[in-house]
Amino acid sequence: MEQQQQGAAARRMATLASHLRPQPASSHPQMEEVPLLMGSNCRAKGAAPGFKVAILGAAGGIGQPLALLMKMNPLVSVLHLYDVVNAPGVTADISHMNTGAVVRGFLGQPQLENALTGMDLVIIPAGVPRKPGMTRDDLFNINAGIVRTLCEGIAKCCPKAIVNVISNPVNSTVPIAAEVFKKAGTYDPKRLLGVTTLDVVRANTFVGEVLGLDPREVNVPVIGGHAGVTILPLLSQVNPACSFTSEEVNYLTSRIQNGGTEVVEAKAGAGSATLSMAYAAAKFADACLRGLRGDAGIVECSYVASQVTELPFFASKVRLGRSGVEEILPLGPLNEFESWSGEGKERAGPEYPEGRLFHQQVRRPSSKCPTPT
Numbered sequence: 001m002e003q004q005q006q007g008a009a010a011r012r013m014a015t016l017a018s019h020l021r022p023q024p025a026s027s028h029p030q031m032e033e034v035p036l037l038m039g040s041n042c043r044a045k046g047a048a049p050g051f052k053v054a055i056l057g058a059a060g061g062i063g064q065p066l067a068l069l070m071k072m073n074p075l076v077s078v079l080h081l082y083d084v085v086n087a088p089g090v091t092a093d094i095s096h097m098n099t100g101a102v103v104r105g106f107l108g109q110p111q112l113e114n115a116l117t118g119m120d121l122v123i124i125p126a127g128v129p130r131k132p133g134m135t136r137d138d139l140f141n142i143n144a145g146i147v148r149t150l151c152e153g154i155a156k157c158c159p160k161a162i163v164n165v166i167s168n169p170v171n172s173t174v175p176i177a178a179e180v181f182k183k184a185g186t187y188d189p190k191r192l193l194g195v196t197t198l199d200v201v202r203a204n205t206f207v208g209e210v211l212g213l214d215p216r217e218v219n220v221p222v223i224g225g226h227a228g229v230t231i232l233p234l235l236s237q238v239n240p241a242c243s244f245t246s247e248e249v250n251y252l253t254s255r256i257q258n259g260g261t262e263v264v265e266a267k268a269g270a271g272s273a274t275l276s277m278a279y280a281a282a283k284f285a286d287a288c289l290r291g292l293r294g295d296a297g298i299v300e301c302s303y304v305a306s307q308v309t310e311l312p313f314f315a316s317k318v319r320l321g322r323s324g325v326e327e328i329l330p331l332g333p334l335n336e337f338e339s340w341s342g343e344g345k346e347r348a349g350p351e352y353p354e355g356r357l358f359h360q361q362v363r364r365p366s367s368k369c370p371t372p373t
Ligand SMILES: NC(=O)c1ccc[n+]([C@@H]2O[C@H](COP(=O)([O-])OP(=O)(O)OC[C@H]3O[C@@H](n4cnc5c(N)ncnc54)[C@H](O)[C@@H]3O)[C@@H](O)[C@H]2O)c1
Pocket: 056, 057, 058, 059, 060, 061, 062, 063, 082, 083, 084, 085, 125, 126, 127, 128, 129, 130, 139, 143, 146, 149, 150, 165, 166, 167, 168, 169, 170, 195, 196, 197, 198, 199, 226, 271, 272, 273, 274, 277
């Protein structure tokens, strides 16, 4: 009897210790000696039933605060934190939070498949951020390869997962992800979503400031893409209904389109938006999870495969549900300032073997904004 109790106690200790160690154990020899310490055995008592979420790039500037926010989300029962560096430290840290989600860490490419297996939602902030003077397209060469590798893992290990792509340039990384999934035979356009929520978050904040309203009460649809002039806030459709002078429209449009650059310049070489982005990504992920749960009326803006314009991918309001994007909502009436010109079509391209339209830009001739960034 005493022996049995000791055995049970030893197992409990091993389970607790496993929270701190990613699997498999190549860099943690003690885990190889004691198979019980595998992360897959680890489950905190009291963990609620819920969704399994993976963050790829979890040790980064966005990844860490996003991991914190997802650990606080009551809809999440399992949180997998994957990165090519520092995953064990972030996992140990986050795992001490007394919220319901069980946290497991995964370090490096050999652990990618374990990180992804069984996931309902995969969020991808992996990739390099901008420095002052760079455009988002300058990140393409590095980030395209990162997103491609991660999506190959998703296609293999959790092909039904909803995928939220944050890595820039979103206008290109989303089409790349689509091509990877097509090649693997797993592509479902309803499940692949580019995260443009930060544009909406910024628009709500700046419009709230101009109108003297609580930004939480403001809702500005932002359509198009996620780079410079492809970011188009629909100021004619702000909720609550309001009107702006043309000076206000110019100021707000430009501020929203250049919000990313404003942060990149303020950080002076130390990266781009991370904290506001983590907030936005957590908000969007929560909406996806509520959709998966079957909640009604979940509407967010997102960059998705779309037929609302002639462009193959486009950000607009989408209704989220059990299968991801259940409906792409019409753009609604656009005023002259907001209408798309034919110039956008001319600027779409060039085409590449993967990723289709890497440099999609939709430009309004009247725009006073600088070159897309
Ligand atoms: N969609 C948006 O609105 C939005 C907003 C802000 C930033 N971003 C983009 O998000 C990306 C990340 O920004 P950040 O500030 O967190 O950068 P960061 O450099 O702080 O973090 C990136 C993380 O990705 C990890 N990483 C690199 N290669 C990886 C791989 N192959 N697999 C897994 N992880 C890998 C790095 O180790 C690092 O921890 C950038 O591309 C940035 O431009 C997008």
